[in-house]
Amino acid sequence: MQRDPFYYVKAISKWRFVFMLVAALACAWITVYILKLFIIQFVNRSTTLWGLYIEFIQLFGPAKYNQYIESFGMIFQFLCILGFFILYIYLFYERAKRSYHDKCFQNMLREISYIAKGNFTHKLNAPPIKELEELAMNVDNIVEKLKISIQEERLAEQAKNELITNVSHDLRTPLTSLIGYIGLIQQDQYRDEVELRYYIEVINEKVIRLHQLIQDLFEYTRVQYKGAHLHKIPVNISEIVGQLTAQYRYQMQEAKLECRQFISSGKLMVLADSNKLGRVFENLLWNAIKYGKDGKYIDIHACEDHKMIKVTITNYGSPISKIDLPYIFERFYRVEKSRSEETGGSGLGLAIAKGIIEQHEGFITADSNGEKTIFTVKLLKLEKEESSISSGLKS
Incomplete structure (x- = not known):
């Protein structure tokens, strides 16, 4: 914040500013007058200075000396008054500045007391003073x-x-x-x-x-709460997906669903806990079977996506509404609100899946429209060098 160098002056009322000027001028004139009397008395009492004063008069002559005194005395007196005027203005200014600081500090204390009573929406009005600005900001x-x-x-x-x-x-x-x-x-x-x-x-x-x-x-x-220990090893996503598809073949036949797999021919390696990761895809596949009965297919895609391994599980059953979609990964959240045993599980499956994927530094998202619902999982791809090191450590 750029501070105005004259903000103290602007904070002073006009009548007070005029009073300060008049008072400074009066004090300066009185000071010079008293100083002049003091110098005269001092010279009169000092034998040496009085002798020098008489010598100056005799040297220049009374007329010329008086002329010099009148000429230079007026200028010297004006300069003295000006100097003392500036000095008194500075003193009055410093006093006003200190008074302004104290007033701002007291106001800030009152505002802090107001906030301390529970009014947390109140913002401190910081005066243009560096220290108080920092205090207000903190x-x-x-x-x-x-x-x-x-x-x-x-x-x-x-x-x-x-x-x-x-x-x-x-x-x-x-x-x-x-x-x-x-x-x-x-x-x-x-x-x-x-x-x-x-x-x-x-x-x-x-x-x-x-x-x-x-x-x-x-x-x-x-x-x-990050309490689950992950035993990470090189895992081939293609194998996990294939095993789960075979495991749930009977359930898909009962639901009259056909599983279509679109999996890359190469190995899709990640460094993961195979049991935990298996639970994630098991949950997603079971949800696809349970809520995709109105459709004919379940599609599973697995491929490389830049430096990630991307897996999508798609069903063509009843869509998830846009209202429910942002909350489906929250604990105990169900699209079907009756919490019936027949229409839903514990409501923790997707929350657990999200937690496991996040522990693997991956991402899980859901998207749904009138035609299909897609769950997408992305995990960091395990490079060949990392895979060799991990295999060596394991052995």
Whole structure:
């Protein structure tokens, strides 16, 4: 910020400025007058100086001496008054400057006290004083960081409440069924062994779902807080995709879906944890099967993209709305809001997938329109030299 060198003068009111000029002039004249009387008294009392004064009069003559005194005395007196006038103006200016500094400092203290009461939207009005400008800037930075911290704390509290609500709902539903069916078995409220086996099968399904939900919660927590250890080795993406396609062939046949693979002929090597990466693509492929039943195909593309390995999984089922699309990688977020067991999982799969990909320094995105939904994963390509070094370390 460029400061005006005359901002102190501009801050002084006109009547006060005039008063300072008049006072400085009066003080200068009085000072010169007193100084003149003092010099005269001093000369009169000093025998040596008085003798020199008499000698000057005799040397130049009384008439000529008086002429010199009148001529040079007026000029000397004017210069003395001017000098003292400037001195007093400077002193008055410094006093006004100090008073202005004190006033600005007091105003800033009041503003800081106002902010300290919780008014974090208020910005300090910094005066054109270097030190106070820096103070105001630092205080504003602290307040801004405090606002961000408070906002993050509120979001964390909101996320915690949502987490408790969602986990409670997802745990309560199968637990309620478990309690109900176990109660029926304990009270022998079944007709025959066939009905008993049916109850036990339902209980088994609910237990499996509870186990999967708890596993997802632990996995999400480890990924979210960087607690999951990654055992990175050279991995061929083509092999992982091929294995998963074979693994889910039966599910795709049941959903009447055909998997079309477009995978580059060469090796698509990345340095990754194969188990974690397999879970990511397993989740994406399972989602494509679950939500792509209205379409006929699932397309898997894998290729090099500059220094990245790019994998896309496309389904042609029901699209994801533009409202839901930005949030599908958030924990417990479901496009289908009823949180039914039949229409959705734990709501953690995509959040876990995103966390795993970010741990691998990669990217995962989603795009959807009226025709298709595409999930894209990008991972850093493993160069040949790096692959050889990693293989050597492994061996």
